[in-house]
Amino acid sequence: MRAVVTRVTRASVTIGGRVNGEIGRGFLVLLGVGPADKEETARRLAEKICNLRVFEDENGKMNLSLEQVGGSLLVVSQFTLYADTSSRRPGFTRAAKPDQAIPLYEDFMARCRERGFAVEHGEFGADMQVESVNDGPVTILFDTERP
DSSP, X not given: OEEEEEEEEEEEEEXXXXXXXXXXXXXXXXXXXXXXXXXXHHHHHHHHHHTOEEEEOTTSOEEEETTTTTOEEEEEEXXXXXXXXXXXXXXXXXXXXXXXXXXXXXXXXXXXXXXXXXXXXXXXXXXXXXXXXXXXXXXXXXXXXXX
């Protein structure tokens, strides 16, 4: 799995002119699923992201977790994170097919909810408009294929 996690003061996803998901302080997570990913991959990634300490404490140090600041997550499926960019026109055959990706996308969100977080989301495969106000900015890339 690959995830681009951005610390935000607010974020939303709109589908067909209607807001589908919206959060205040928290993480915007653009999530891509690869063909080698399993439920264990989703579990480990959810744990890492939910425990990520990138919110500032009283001393201005990035030391607080999402839970400590009462944050939420907005998760948006993003198969383009697996783009093959060896040519000018990216290919996307390195991303998992929907029959594998959708259950793992949903499993990732369920695991975040199990940890007590409010999780908003987009719609897998939909044409979405994502808006966010990056805080910091702090943006972190996760790739479960790399240590």
